[in-house]
Amino acid sequence: MIAIDNLSVSFGAVQALRDVTFRAETGQITAVLGANGAGKTTLLRTVSGLKEPKSGTIAMDGQALVHRKTEDIARMGVGHVPEGRGVIGEFTVEENLRLGAMTAKVNLKSGLEEQYDQFPVLGERRKQHAAKLSGGERQMLAMARALIAKPSVLLLDEPSLGLAPLVTAQLMHTIRSLCETNDLTVILVEQNASSALRIAHRAVVLHVGHVVANDEASVVAGDENLRQYYLGLVE
Amino acid sequence: MDAFLTSRIIADVLGGLTNGVIYGMVALSLVLIWRSTGVLNFAQGAMPMFATYVGFALLSYHFGYWACAVAALIVGLAVGGLTERLVVRGLYGKPEINPIVVMVGFLIVLEAVAAAIWSSFPRSLPSPFSSIDWQLGGHPVSLSPFTVYEIGASIVVMLLVAALFRFTNLGLQLRASALAPEVSRLLGVRVGRLLTLGWMLSTAVGVVTTILVSSNFFTGLTPQVNDGIFAFGFIAAAVGGLESPVGAIVAGVSLGIILQFVQDYLNSNAQIIVALVVLIVALMVRPNGVFTKSSLRRV
Numbered sequence: 001m002i003a004i005d006n007l008s009v010s011f012g013a014v015q016a017l018r019d020v021t022f023r024a025e026t027g028q029i030t031a032v033l034g035a036n037g038a039g040k041t042t043l044l045r046t047v048s049g050l051k052e053p054k055s056g057t058i059a060m061d062g063q064a065l066v067h068r069k070t071e072d073i074a075r076m077g078v079g080h081v082p083e084g085r086g087v088i089g090e091f092t093v094e095e096n097l098r099l100g101a102m103t104a105k106v107n108l109k110s111g112l113e114e115q116y117d118q119f120p121v122l123g124e125r126r127k128q129h130a131a132k133l134s135g136g137e138r139q140m141l142a143m144a145r146a147l148i149a150k151p152s153v154l155l156l157d158e159p160s161l162g163l164a165p166l167v168t169a170q171l172m173h174t175i176r177s178l179c180e181t182n183d184l185t186v187i188l189v190e191q192n193a194s195s196a197l198r199i200a201h202r203a204v205v206l207h208v209g210h211v212v213a214n215d216e217a218s219v220v221a222g223d224e225n226l227r228q229y230y231l232g233l234v235e
Numbered sequence: 236m237d238a239f240l241t242s243r244i245i246a247d248v249l250g251g252l253t254n255g256v257i258y259g260m261v262a263l264s265l266v267l268i269w270r271s272t273g274v275l276n277f278a279q280g281a282m283p284m285f286a287t288y289v290g291f292a293l294l295s296y297h298f299g300y301w302a303c304a305v306a307a308l309i310v311g312l313a314v315g316g317l318t319e320r321l322v323v324r325g326l327y328g329k330p331e332i333n334p335i336v337v338m339v340g341f342l343i344v345l346e347a348v349a350a351a352i353w354s355s356f357p358r359s360l361p362s363p364f365s366s367i368d369w370q371l372g373g374h375p376v377s378l379s380p381f382t383v384y385e386i387g388a389s390i391v392v393m394l395l396v397a398a399l400f401r402f403t404n405l406g407l408q409l410r411a412s413a414l415a416p417e418v419s420r421l422l423g424v425r426v427g428r429l430l431t432l433g434w435m436l437s438t439a440v441g442v443v444t445t446i447l448v449s450s451n452f453f454t455g456l457t458p459q460v461n462d463g464i465f466a467f468g469f470i471a472a473a474v475g476g477l478e479s480p481v482g483a484i485v486a487g488v489s490l491g492i493i494l495q496f497v498q499d500y501l502n503s504n505a506q507i508i509v510a511l512v513v514l515i516v517a518l519m520v521r522p523n524g525v526f527t528k529s530s531l532r533r534v
Contacts, residue, residue, distance in 0.1 A: 048421060074423035086418035088411060099411050102404055103423030145422070 001026050002047065002153055002185055007056035009039070009046050016042040018209045020056070024202075026152075029179050029186040031200035031217060033193045033231055038206040040189040041083055044155045047187070048080045049073045060153060075103055079146030083157040087138045087145075089131030093122050096130055096145050104149035115144040118178075136167040140174075147178065153185045154178075160192045168192065172199045193231040197221040205230050246377035247495045253382050254467075255491020256389035260444045261461075261468025262475060262483035263396065264437040269477050271413035271433045273331070274323055277338040279468075280461025281345040282318060283441030286311035287449060287456060288353050290442075291360055300363050300450075307442050315438030319431045349458040357455030366452045385447045392443050393484060396436070400480075409433060467494070470510050474517040476524020486525065 002024040009017040017039045024030035032040050045051045047058055049070040058065040065073055074080070088096055094112070101111045116123030119140045125133065130141060139159050146154060156175065160168040176199040179186045190196035197203060203220040205213040213226050220226055227233040261279065268276045276282075290307025298306070322341060326334040364384045368375035400406035411419040412429040419426050441461075448464060449456035471490045475482030490513065494506045501509075517525055 050417065050420075070420040071423050071425050074421055080421045082418065082421060086415065086421065088415050088418065090414055091407075091411070095407060098404070099407055099419070099424070100422050102408065149423070 001061055002187065003057075003059045004043075004047075005057045005059075007043075007046065007058065008054045009042055009051060010054050015054075016209055017046070017053075017206075020206070020209070020211055022204045022211060022214050024153075024185050024187050026185050027179065027183045028201035029176065029188050029199055031193075031196040031203040032187060032189045032206060033191075033196060033203055033220075034206035035230070035232070036191070037208070039209045040191075040206055041157055043206070044080065044082075044157050044187065044189055047073075047155060048078060071103070074149075077150075077152040078155065079149060079151030079153065080155040081139075081142045081146050081157060081159065083161070085138050085142040087130045087133070087141050089129060092127055092129055093133070093141055094126040096141055097122075097148055100145035100148045106148065106150055111148045111150075115148050118147075119144050135162050136164075136171065139163065139171060143174075143178070147182070151184070153187070156186065156188045158189055158191060160190060160195055168195050172196070175199060193227075193233055194221075243499065247499050248492055249377045249382070251492030251495030252488065253385050253491070254495065255488035256386055256393075257444050257448060257464055257487075258467045258471045258491050259484040259487025260389055260392065260440055261464055262471035262487045263393070263480055264440050265469060265472040266475075266477055266480050266483040267433060267437050269472075270480075271409070272319075272323065272327060272430055274326060274334040274338065275331070276437075277335060277465075278318070278342040278345060279437070279441060280445075280465035281342040281349075282314050282438050283311055283445045284456075284458060284461050285345045285349055286314045286438065286442050287445040288349055288458075291358070291456065292353075294361070300361055303360075304446050307446060308439050311439045311442035312435040315435040316431050318438070319434035323434070346458040353458070355458055357457050358449075359452065359455040360446065360450045362450035362452065381451070385451075388443060388447060392440060396440065399436075405432075466507070467491075467510060470514045474514055474525055476521075476527030479524060479526040482524060482526025 005021050007017055007020040008015065020043065022030070032043060034040055042051060046053050047065065049065065049068050053066060060076065060078065063076065065078075088099070091099070097112055097115060098108060101108050116126070121137055122141055122144055125137070130138065133141060143156070143159070159171055159175070163171065172195050175186065175188065178184060188196055188200060197217050197220065200217040203213070203215065203217045204211055205220060205226055207230050212230060213220055213223070264279055265276060268274055268279070287307045289310045291303045293303045293306050318341070322337065323334065326337060362381055364380040366379050366381040368377055368379045370376070400410055408419070408424050409429050409432065411424060412426045416426050444464070445456075445461060448454060449460055454460065467490060468487060471487035472483050474490070475486030490510060493513065494510060497505050497509045521527070
């Protein structure tokens with residue numbers, strides 16, 4: 001579980017997050033929704049230690065994450081798939097996965113087999129440079145690279161960005177089943193609110209750094225005001 | 236066949252190869268540091284020079300050539316690591332001119348300190364190999380046990396560096412840290428430590444070239460031993476493209492051979508002029524380097 005309490009983050013005079021408080025439960029997908037500039041990416045970067053908060057706390061199963069180094073947070077079991085996926089194009093598919101497995105104490109061979117079972121297309125292209133993959137395949141690789149380290153928390157930043165609707169639907173289905181089979185705590189940041197709400201258990205809506213809603217995903221999805229004013233979902 | 240082997244052209248190619256592998260190694264070290272830390276290390280020659288002096292100070296205590304060489308390598312690793320931690324670390328992410336100014340200053344300081352401690356007179360390192368050319372049918376072949384040692388050691392070091400980067404987990408992490416530092420950290424890679432290691436390795440490679448050059452009976456070790464080599468290595472790195480390790484080596488070897496012909500058919504003073512002409516022409520035709528694939532640079 002990830003517990004975020006009264007988290008405030010600023011870039012100079014600009015406050016990106018103000019008093020953000022919510023819980024992301026184990027075995028559940030918590031969607032974080034909102035328009036561009038709402039602070040979604042900043043939230044994930046702060047959890048991973050890439051950005052220092054001004055105040056507030058972040059805890060994973062009771063252990064404080066604030067003030068730790070990014071690489072230590074990763075080694076504690078937080079997998080972060082950044083915006084734009086962060087696949088290393090100059091590396092082959094397998095080298096990307098090896099890099100993911102390296103710092104975690106996992107068996108490389110069985111880890112690779114597991115990911116190739118989960119994402120067969122990666123197995124077929126294991127020797128290819130990641131730059132040659134399609135957008136959807138890169139997203140699979142980025143997720144597989146995070147999963148091979150057996151994280152307990154998975155942070156996904158805009159995984160649907162740039163993907164065709166059909167690919168997005170498949171991806172969301174994969175995220176849901178990964179969460180359930182591995183008992184993962186997933187924080188899913190998305191601009192594509194309707195796709196995210198279809199698979200999420202809970203949803204947090206951010207608006208210029210504030211939490212304006214924090215409820216069951218079905219409740220958020222059914223709230224006309226939220227849909228219209230914050231999520232841009234008009235029937 | 237004998238006439239061919241002893242011909243002037245072959246002599247120039249072999250002589251050029253000997254210098255070229257050294258330029259290639261200097262260029263390689265520059266490229267590795269540039270790619271991983273965005274610093275053009277103008278002290279790339281001075282740091283290993285200093286380490287070589289320290290290592291070979293053991294000669295006075297009756298240690299042999301190889302023991303001193305190992306000591307110099309260890310000192311080189313330490314000099315590289317300490318420089319990264321104490322001098323360079325504060326410069327990351329600053330405008331490119333800042334590290335250039337600091338590293339040029341560091342170069343001057345190291346050369347001055349070395350001259351103050353060990354004087355500027357050439358100090359010959361007792362090479363275990365003869366510099367006298369082999370003979371073939373009564374004619375010298377421009378190849379001596381020493382040049383074979385020089386070329387062989389350079390190739391072994393280059394292969395070791397290539398194998399480290401290509402086949403080991405450590406190499407994969409070093410490359411990842413250089414290509415995508417933030418993503419690497421998100422995967423738990425300790426990027427800061429790897430950058431220190433990168434500086435240690437590149438200084439150790441520099442120590443190998445310094446030992447090879449100073450073991451040559453005709454040059455010896457001086458505080459400025461690497462100045463000329465650094466200039467040619469730098470030109471090779473710029474011609475090959477600062478982003479391309481293979482380009483650096485190929486450009487270094489080619490430059491060495493071209494300059495040997497210049498020395499033989501014109502004179503040795505023309506070498507630096509020709510090298511600069513090669514640089515200008517190469518940069519006019521391919522501003523990002525001959526071996527760099529795209530015109531985009533990481534910023």
